[in-house]
Amino acid sequence: MKEKKYDLIVIGSGSGGLGIAMGMLEFGFKVLLIDKTSEKIGGECLNTGCVPSKSFINASKTIHQAQKAQEFGLEVNGKISLPKIMEYVRQRQKVIRQHENADYLRKKGLHIILGTAKFISRSSIEINEKNYRAKNIVIATGSSPRKINIKGADLISCYTNEDVFQLASLPANFIFLGAGPVSIELGQAFSRLGSRVTIIDRSSSILKKEDPFISNALQKKLEQENIDFLLNAEIEEILSSSEAVIKTSGGEKKEIPADAVFMGLGRELDFDDLNLEAAGIETDGNKIKLNRKLQTTNKNVFVSGDAAGNMKFSHAAEMHNMLLLNNFLSPVKKKLDFSHFSWVTFTDPEVATFGWSEEQLKEKEIPYERLENDFRESDRAVTANFQDGKILLFIEKKKFNSASAKVLGGSILAPGAGEIFQELVLANSAGITIKQLMDKIYPYPTAANMHKIVVRNRILKDLKPWMKKIARGFYKFGKR
Numbered sequence: 148m149k150e151k152k153y154d155l156i157v158i159g160s161g162s163g164g165l166g167i168a169m170g171m172l173e174f175g176f177k178v179l180l181i182d183k184t185s186e187k188i189g190g191e192c193l194n195t196g197c198v199p200s201k202s203f204i205n206a207s208k209t210i211h212q213a214q215k216a217q218e219f220g221l222e223v224n225g226k227i228s229l230p231k232i233m234e235y236v237r238q239r240q241k242v243i244r245q246h247e248n249a250d251y252l253r254k255k256g257l258h259i260i261l262g263t264a265k266f267i268s269r270s271s272i273e274i275n276e277k278n279y280r281a282k283n284i285v286i287a288t289g290s291s292p293r294k295i296n297i298k299g300a301d302l303i304s305c306y307t308n309e310d311v312f313q314l315a316s317l318p319a320n321f322i323f324l325g326a327g328p329v330s331i332e333l334g335q336a337f338s339r340l341g342s343r344v345t346i347i348d349r350s351s352s353i354l355k356k357e358d359p360f361i362s363n364a365l366q367k368k369l370e371q372e373n374i375d376f377l378l379n380a381e382i383e384e385i386l387s388s389s390e391a392v393i394k395t396s397g398g399e400k401k402e403i404p405a406d407a408v409f410m411g412l413g414r415e416l417d418f419d420d421l422n423l424e425a426a427g428i429e430t431d432g433n434k435i436k437l438n439r440k441l442q443t444t445n446k447n448v449f450v451s452g453d454a455a456g457n458m459k460f461s462h463a464a465e466m467h468n469m470l471l472l473n474n475f476l477s478p479v480k481k482k483l484d485f486s487h488f489s490w491v492t493f494t495d496p497e498v499a500t501f502g503w504s505e506e507q508l509k510e511k512e513i514p515y516e517r518l519e520n521d522f523r524e525s526d527r528a529v530t531a532n533f534q535d536g537k538i539l540l541f542i543e544k545k546k547f548n549s550a551s552a553k554v555l556g557g558s559i560l561a562p563g564a565g566e567i568f569q570e571l572v573l574a575n576s577a578g579i580t581i582k583q584l585m586d587k588i589y590p591y592p593t594a595a596n597m598h599k600i601v602v603r604n605r606i607l608k609d610l611k612p613w614m615k616k617i618a619r620g621f622y623k624f625g626k627r
């Protein structure tokens with residue numbers, strides 16, 4: 148069969164696929180982008196992930212703030228309309244869909260084919276019984292929500308992020324399985340709209356990737372909003388359309404009210420459709436074997452986005468694509484490096500984390516100091532009432548001159564933390580010292596000033612009595 152030829156074929160049009168396809172198109176290459184259906188263009192982020200979840204969270208936060216304004220005398224009444232909120236979510240998606248749809252992308256110059264792709268050789272694929280070949284192929288097929296079988300599940304409505312944004316009415320008692328970012332973000336949003344939310348995780352803490360200093364403080368905040376947590380626990384069975392049994396790791400059983408269950412239990416990779424063997428692409432368990440250039444065991448096939456099986460974020464896909472683009476177009480090859488990676492969990496307050504965690508610093512035997520603070524010393528936090536925010540920084544441990552220490556990692560728990568921490572992310576990747584943060588004048592009163600307060604407190608610790616004595620001497624006897 149005749150094969151149509153391309154410079155690059157990209158399988159999957161989510162954050163991974165779209166980014167690399169558009170990047171290569173920009174350089175004048177002939178690029179074929181494939182997805183299963185036109186509704187799937189934009190992938191998880193646009194259709195069932197970041198965009199609907201952040202829009203939904205925004206709606207619920209607006210309602211929460213209106214309710215909180217009652218303390219200032221504002222009378223708020225009326226019933227929350229879930230269909231109106233979901234309509235808002237769809238409207239927000241529609242805005243982004245204007246530039247993430249097949250017609251638009253074709254006009255931009257991409258070749259788009261809708262259908263399920265599978266490899267038929269090391270450099271060619273088949274879609275809808277037609278064959279296509281390229282110098283390089285990128286697999287950007289994403290991941291899917293992990294689902295578990297629950298005894299009695301047919302008695303109740305069970306959701307994942309793929310269908311929860313279709314809900315027409317609010318479940319009264321909503322159980323969220325998993326305490327990762329998916330359940331924590333959406334659980335808080337549903338709770339604020341009026342569901343009684345219980346979050347269940349088999350591990351002992353929420354947001355396992357976060358330091359307990361941060362995750363415990365967030366859990367406390369969420370509990371103050373009446374969200375229940377059952378940790379070290381799993382769902383055992385659905386008893387009826389309104390009751391579930393939860394079992395703790397100690398074997399204790401507890402019946403709790405439940406009208407609906409949401410599964411935020413992590414992600415699964417599935418490459419069955421792709422017929423990887425035909426291209427000589429090896430797997431290791433459920434993951435594709437990759438080197439640090441995101442190259443498979445077939446040197447002309449690469450992976451981007453969730454399918455790479457490392458960090459599962461839209462901006463991780465962007466990072467993959469920047470690496471692939473560099474390695475396709477430049478003789479100086481780059482390798483994947485997560486040492487300055489960052490992410491934000493969009494709860495209220497937000498959690499923003501970057502660089503190395505304490506566990507990683509220990510593992511890598513990097514000498515470090517741990518600096519912790521709340522936001523009590525921030526006047527911005529006082530005026531906006533979030534003094535219980537937290538900041539955690541890891542800085543290099545220096546024998547002499549701690550001011551020359553660089554920022555190794557850290558987290559912020561505060562409203563807008565995802566914006567506040569951006570300069571720390573830059574400090575971390577650009578090797579900026581804490582003295583440089585200390586020297587910066589922050590407009591008053593900004594929350595980012597906490598960076599300076601934390602490092603100033605640390606630098607002041609090095610100020611010995613004899614140093615103060617010398618300074619006093621200068622004041623008394625020095626030239627004016």
Ligand SMILES: Cc1cc2nc3c(=O)[nH]c(=O)nc-3n(C[C@H](O)[C@H](O)[C@H](O)COP(=O)(O)OP(=O)(O)OC[C@H]3O[C@@H](n4cnc5c(N)ncnc54)[C@H](O)[C@@H]3O)c2cc1C
Nearest residue numbers: 159161162163190191192196264288289452453459460461
């Ligand atoms: C509820 C939720 C909220 C999230 N919020 C955030 C957030 O705020 N920030 C963030 O950075 N990340 C967030 N994420 C993660 C983010 O959505 C994903 O990391 C990202 O969308 C992955 O992009 P991808 O391109 O790898 O995969 P996908 O977006 O899943 O795209 C893969 C595409 O490949 C197609 N495909 C699969 N197999 C084939 C085949 N054989 N042939 C043709 N096409 C195929 C699929 O149809 C799909 O469209 C969130 C995730 C969830 C679930």
Ligand SMILES: NC(=O)c1ccc[n+]([C@@H]2O[C@H](COP(=O)([O-])OP(=O)(O)OC[C@H]3O[C@@H](n4cnc5c(N)ncnc54)[C@H](O)[C@@H]3O)[C@@H](O)[C@H]2O)c1
Nearest residue numbers: 325326327328329348349350381411412413459491492493
């Ligand atoms: N703001 C963001 O950037 C954002 C938001 C949502 C999701 N994401 C991405 O999506 C990915 C998936 O998120 P997630 O929350 O689904 O997964 P996750 O892997 O982060 O969390 C899943 C949780 O489920 C628990 N769990 C697993 N099986 C269980 C069981 N049978 N019973 C009880 N608990 C169980 C695990 O202990 C874990 O804590 C994240 O890793 C993240 O990369 C990002």
